[in-house]
Amino acid sequence: MNDPQVYARWLDWGTRLSLAVLVAAFLAYVFGLTPAALPLAEMPRFWRLPLERYLALSGSPTGWGWLAMLDKGEYQNLVGVALLGLVTVACYLRVLPGLLARRERLQAAIVAAQVLVLLLAASGLLAGGH
Amino acid sequence: MEAAAFPWWIWPLALFAVTFLLGIVAVLAGVGGGVLFVPIVGGFFPFHLDFVRGAGLLLALSGALSAGPALLRGGLASLRLAMPLAVVGSITSIGGALLGLALPTSFVQTALGATILAIAALMWRSKKSEHPDGVRPDALGEALHMHGVYHDPASGRDVEWRVHRTAAGFFAFAGIGVLAGMFGLGAGWANVPVFNLLMGVPLKLSVGTSGFLLSVIDTSAAWIYVNRGAVLPIIVAPSIIGVMLGAKIGARLLRVAPAATVRRIVIVLLLLAGARALLKGLGWWN
Numbered sequence A: 001m002n003d004p005q006v007y008a009r010w011l012d013w014g015t016r017l018s019l020a021v022l023v024a025a026f027l028a029y030v031f032g033l034t035p036a037a038l039p040l041a042e043m044p045r046f047w048r049l050p051l052e053r054y055l056a057l058s059g060s061p062t063g064w065g066w067l068a069m070l071d072k073g074e075y076q077n078l079v080g081v082a083l084l085g086l087v088t089v090a091c092y093l094r095v096l097p098g099l100l101a102r103r104e105r106l107q108a109a110i111v112a113a114q115v116l117v118l119l120l121a122a123s124g125l126l127a128g129g130h
Numbered sequence B: 001m002e003a004a005a006f007p008w009w010i011w012p013l014a015l016f017a018v019t020f021l022l023g024i025v026a027v028l029a030g031v032g033g034g035v036l037f038v039p040i041v042g043g044f045f046p047f048h049l050d051f052v053r054g055a056g057l058l059l060a061l062s063g064a065l066s067a068g069p070a071l072l073r074g075g076l077a078s079l080r081l082a083m084p085l086a087v088v089g090s091i092t093s094i095g096g097a098l099l100g101l102a103l104p105t106s107f108v109q110t111a112l113g114a115t116i117l118a119i120a121a122l123m124w125r126s127k128k129s130e131h132p133d134g135v136r137p138d139a140l141g142e143a144l145h146m147h148g149v150y151h152d153p154a155s156g157r158d159v160e161w162r163v164h165r166t167a168a169g170f171f172a173f174a175g176i177g178v179l180a181g182m183f184g185l186g187a188g189w190a191n192v193p194v195f196n197l198l199m200g201v202p203l204k205l206s207v208g209t210s211g212f213l214l215s216v217i218d219t220s221a222a223w224i225y226v227n228r229g230a231v232l233p234i235i236v237a238p239s240i241i242g243v244m245l246g247a248k249i250g251a252r253l254l255r256v257a258p259a260a261t262v263r264r265i266v267i268v269l270l271l272l273a274g275a276r277a278l279l280k281g282l283g284w285w286n
Helices: A003-030 A040-046 A051-058 A065-069 A073-101 A105-123 B010-029 B034-044 B049-073 B079-102 B105-125 B139-143 B166-183 B188-198 B203-227 B233-253 B259-281
Strands: B147-152 B157-162
Touching (some): A003 B049, A003 B233, A040 A051, A073 B203, A105 B079, A105 B203, B034 B233, B034 B259, B049 B105, B049 B166, B049 B233, B079 B203, B105 B166, B105 B259, B147 B203, B166 B203
16 A cells, blocks of 8 residues: 555544544534533633633643643543644654655655644644743 | 624524535535635624634544545555654644634734635646646655555556655644644645645545645644634534535535536636635734
């Protein structure tokens, strides 16, 4: 199997899984099956605010702080969002060994650089949130 | 009537309905959902633009990731073409996202309006070249192995392709990354002309590779919004579900819908939404 086919297979399953988790978490959240940190009826007060003011008033976490609040419905949704953000990293990492084995050094370096950029973005270091 | 007069659930429901329609129209017009979502939802819904941009990126990302497997399997997206450009685009999209979240909302709203109006003009005027002629491969493109063959199912023949003006392409995708990150637009509207008209990539491969490239560029920027807390599930989830379902209907209508008419409708929608964003940013229509 060549690189595009391998990439496509991982992308396909990764995206399906991410969207399934997101939809399931959202339905549980919006139909009140999981408790919410901010009551849904109060959301109109919050969603109109600029980000900094929303964070200050709601006490919502930044960075990966939401992982500590996975008992709340809105943060369970972020599991699906995070998976969507990690699908590309997983696909790139999957094709990297093949490139190295074929000694395609330049392509491998490009793939490695991309993974680093994506992980840096995901880390929260650039966004200043923890 | 004030938005606060409605019960909370009206808005996610309305968002689902609007994004469902956007999903249909976006497929028929050959644009990503993000470019319509951000100005329309940002202009006519009570959500702050910070959250709308975060949702727009995730919406565009979901669409690009979902379309990716079929494009790659069909040979209509090239990893070798996209991967080097994606590194540059994703770095600048991070910068764009940070910049967009740091600048005053009125400035971002005004710039968004101007950008959307420019996109509408670009869509109106843009030419396309099915198989660009006179492509003289340059050293950079060759060094990066930006060449190959794809099978065109419509004509039933294999099409050989190469690129030129590779350095200019890198600069263009750097700029596209900034705009994608700053406005949460996705970037298919810009990727395709750069691939096709600037770099000489055949049109079908340009469209397919654009989707793949978008999935990488938008991922980087989306993480900035997630980490800054600018992702509200009550906005993101119904939008993604709506646009994905709409896109499925749109794909079924693709054979019978008048593409040129739909494209004109999209341009009109962009003009209206762009004007609304511009006037809102300038404080003339709040």
